[in-house]
Amino acid sequence: MLGLIVRRFFQLLILLIGISLIVFMSMHLAPGDPAAIIGGPTASESDMEAIREDLGLNKPVLVQYFDYMKGVVQGDLGYSYQTNQAVTAAIITRFPNTFNLAIASMIVAVVIGVIAGIISAIKQNSWFDLSSTTIALAGISIPNFWLGSMLILVFSVTLGWLPVGGLNAPFYTLEGMKQLILPAITLGTASAAMIARMSRSTMLEVVRSDYIRTARAKGVKEKSVIWLHALRNAMIPVITVIGVNFGSLLGGTIITEQVFAINGIGRLMIDGIASRDFPVVQGTVLLVAALFVIVNLIVDIVYAMVDPRISYE
Amino acid sequence: MEQLLDVQNLKIQFRTGEGKLSPVRDISFQVHKGETLCIVGESGCGKSITSLSLMGLLPANGEIAEESFIKLDSDELTGKSQDELRKLRGNRMSMIFQEPMTALNPVFTVGYQLREPLYIHQKLSRKEANQKAVELLDKVGIPDPKKRVKQYPHELSGGMRQRVMIAMALACKPSLLIADEPTTALDVTIQAQILDLIEDLKQEMDMGIIFVTHDMGVVAEIADRVMVMYAGEVVEIGEVEEIFNHPKHPYTQGLLASVPNVEDDEHTLESIPGTLPNVNEKIEGCRFHPRCPLATEQCRKQAPPIFHVNENHTSKCWLQEEANINDKSTTTS
Numbered sequence: 001m002l003g004l005i006v007r008r009f010f011q012l013l014i015l016l017i018g019i020s021l022i023v024f025m026s027m028h029l030a031p032g033d034p035a036a037i038i039g040g041p042t043a044s045e046s047d048m049e050a051i052r053e054d055l056g057l058n059k060p061v062l063v064q065y066f067d068y069m070k071g072v073v074q075g076d077l078g079y080s081y082q083t084n085q086a087v088t089a090a091i092i093t094r095f096p097n098t099f100n101l102a103i104a105s106m107i108v109a110v111v112i113g114v115i116a117g118i119i120s121a122i123k124q125n126s127w128f129d130l131s132s133t134t135i136a137l138a139g140i141s142i143p144n145f146w147l148g149s150m151l152i153l154v155f156s157v158t159l160g161w162l163p164v165g166g167l168n169a170p171f172y173t174l175e176g177m178k179q180l181i182l183p184a185i186t187l188g189t190a191s192a193a194m195i196a197r198m199s200r201s202t203m204l205e206v207v208r209s210d211y212i213r214t215a216r217a218k219g220v221k222e223k224s225v226i227w228l229h230a231l232r233n234a235m236i237p238v239i240t241v242i243g244v245n246f247g248s249l250l251g252g253t254i255i256t257e258q259v260f261a262i263n264g265i266g267r268l269m270i271d272g273i274a275s276r277d278f279p280v281v282q283g284t285v286l287l288v289a290a291l292f293v294i295v296n297l298i299v300d301i302v303y304a305m306v307d308p309r310i311s312y313e
Numbered sequence: 314m315e316q317l318l319d320v321q322n323l324k325i326q327f328r329t330g331e332g333k334l335s336p337v338r339d340i341s342f343q344v345h346k347g348e349t350l351c352i353v354g355e356s357g358c359g360k361s362i363t364s365l366s367l368m369g370l371l372p373a374n375g376e377i378a379e380e381s382f383i384k385l386d387s388d389e390l391t392g393k394s395q396d397e398l399r400k401l402r403g404n405r406m407s408m409i410f411q412e413p414m415t416a417l418n419p420v421f422t423v424g425y426q427l428r429e430p431l432y433i434h435q436k437l438s439r440k441e442a443n444q445k446a447v448e449l450l451d452k453v454g455i456p457d458p459k460k461r462v463k464q465y466p467h468e469l470s471g472g473m474r475q476r477v478m479i480a481m482a483l484a485c486k487p488s489l490l491i492a493d494e495p496t497t498a499l500d501v502t503i504q505a506q507i508l509d510l511i512e513d514l515k516q517e518m519d520m521g522i523i524f525v526t527h528d529m530g531v532v533a534e535i536a537d538r539v540m541v542m543y544a545g546e547v548v549e550i551g552e553v554e555e556i557f558n559h560p561k562h563p564y565t566q567g568l569l570a571s572v573p574n575v576e577d578d579e580h581t582l583e584s585i586p587g588t589l590p591n592v593n594e595k596i597e598g599c600r601f602h603p604r605c606p607l608a609t610e611q612c613r614k615q616a617p618p619i620f621h622v623n624e625n626h627t628s629k630c631w632l633q634e635e636a637n638i639n640d641k642s643t644t645t646s
């Protein structure tokens with residue numbers, strides 16, 4: 001297990017170097033001059049030259065890249081062209097919002113997805129099964145921004161139960177939870193649907209297997225047959241789905257944060273892209289990539305804990 | 314011998330897309346304490362579902378018909394609730410299956426799976442159950458049981474896993490063990506070891522055993538009595554010597570003729586011509602008559618009842634009636 005973690009750590013390093021290089025290059029090669037944006041429409045050519053000089057943009061791209069990476073290893077992601085704020089600091093203030101949103105969505109997705117999938121499977125072809133598979137199909141196809149807008153319309157504007165947007169109260173307070181509910185549902189629905197479908201199909205397979213018959217032949221209570229003997233096996237492929245979904249969920253935070261006016265990494269990234277704020281874009285992309293790898297590591301570890309046949313020796 | 318299991322008019326029904334099917338009809342038999350009853354018959358004749366129905370483990374679309382009656386010791390099983398049956402399973406009746414490779418849960422240790430029936434039926438503590446699990450593994454001939462209880466099924470060979478299954482089934486000392494082709498998936502030497510083990514444990518625990526098999530060699534080795542099934546019906550039941558030496562039903566005779574004979578090189582293999590009829594196929598008269606070399610007009614028209622050959626031997630065949638009549642006339646004259 002330790003070997004796996006060490007190996008993954010090196011993978012993470014290589015991946016981050018690769019991603020940083022790609023992001024760095026594509027930002028610098030893409031049309032749009034940050035100096036022009038910073039200087040504004042009235043800036044003269046010599047003003048812009050001075051800005052480039054100041055930001056180090058006139059050095060060769062590779063030299064700029066190495067300068068940047070030198071900072072990164074020390075935890076310095078550079079300064080925003082727009083606000084002059086340290087990117088590291090900007091990320092640190094916004095990260096908790098995105099993190100809470102992602103975790104809350106994942107909890108929504110896993111709890112609803114697994115429970116609905118399992119009940120669907122053990123009550124195959126019941127009204128519950130039919131409605132849950134139909135809702136799951138809809139859940140996968142509905143775009144996030146539409147679902148988010150509809151939820152706001154119904155629960156915030158019409159019913160007035162929940163706030164329209166924003167995320168500033170701590171998540172453990174009632175206010176914080178109220179703020180988190182709609183974004184978490186918006187972001188978690190597609191994953192919940194995917195997890196429900198996967199749980200249902202693997203559960204259907206597992207309950208027909210020989211070892212489930214063995215468990216019943218031993219006199220195991222039906223509840224334990226399903227929620228212990230079968231669930232543990234059915235979860236093995238579902239864990240992979242959860243891991244993959246966490247990746248797309250991280251991407252989904254961008255839109256969800258826009259819809260619910262949440263000041264998170266996604267908005268930081270979008271604003272950065274719009275204003276050619278290279279350091280901000282690079283910093284946020286690197287963070288998301290790192291998160292992705294870390295989540296996959298966690299998935300691998302959980303996988304090995306659930307399935308004894310897997311060993312990472 | 315004391316009677317352990319009494320099955321009367323067992324009929325199994327399945328709800329299917331083609332309507333209600335009864336792949337097993339009107340089966341009656343008994344098992345006594347310390348006795349091995351072998352169930353033989355072609356694939357699909359209903360051996361497995363008969364076994365499963367006794368355990369209350371029929372697939373979700375299956376059920377035992379109203380008119381059936383099953384009694385284990387003094388308890389009537391038919392009419393018991395699902396939960397009452399569950400309390401007997403793994404406790405007073407146990408079952409082992411054909412595929413040792415898939416019959417154990419891959420995500421739990423051997424020890425956990427062995428302790429489970431002890432927790433459920435005997436309310437043992439973890440420590441007591443663990444000690445018992447080690448003893449059980451030792452008893453079924455698994456070396457180094459202390460190490461094995463901590464292992465997962467994938468770390469054990471097929472023969473070992475079947476031994477674990479047997480240990481699990483016998484954990485609570487059941488009075489009835491049902492074994493559905495437990496050695497079919499194993500190679501010959503392992504098969505012989507497992508048969509010996511079952512035989513030893515039967516002696517020791519005075520269990521009744523229902524042993525389902527295709528293999529007449531296995532029957533010869535372990536059976537006390539044999540029940541021959543054809544297309545969901547019992548066609549012949551008798552003591553093993555009787556069945557082998559004086560089979561009465563033409564189907565039993567056909568089955569025995571299709572067994573290779575090691576001692577007799579001249580012996581030619583004859584398989585029974587034709588195939589098992591479909592479950593929902595309507596057949597007038599005896600269900601075996603389309604394949605029977607001795608079928609008469611009567612066989613085509615009227616299903617035979619069960620005739621006694623002697624006290625412990627029955628055959629569901631018109632020929633037996635004839636034989637009985639001839640017998641009577643010879644004894645009276």
Ligand SMILES: Nc1ncnc2c1ncn2[C@@H]1O[C@H](COP(=O)(O)OP(=O)(O)OP(=O)(O)O)[C@@H](O)[C@H]1O
Pocket residue numbers: 327328329334336354355356357358359360361362363372374375592
């Ligand atoms: N769930 C089910 N629904 C409908 N029919 C079934 C179901 N399960 C079994 N059957 C039918 O019951 C019949 C008997 O099946 P069973 O498994 O008992 O045969 P078997 O004698 O054990 O055969 P084998 O030697 O191949 O194990 C088969 O014809 C099968 O089609």
Ligand SMILES: [Mg+2]
Pocket residue numbers: 360361362493
């Ligand atoms: Mg079978």
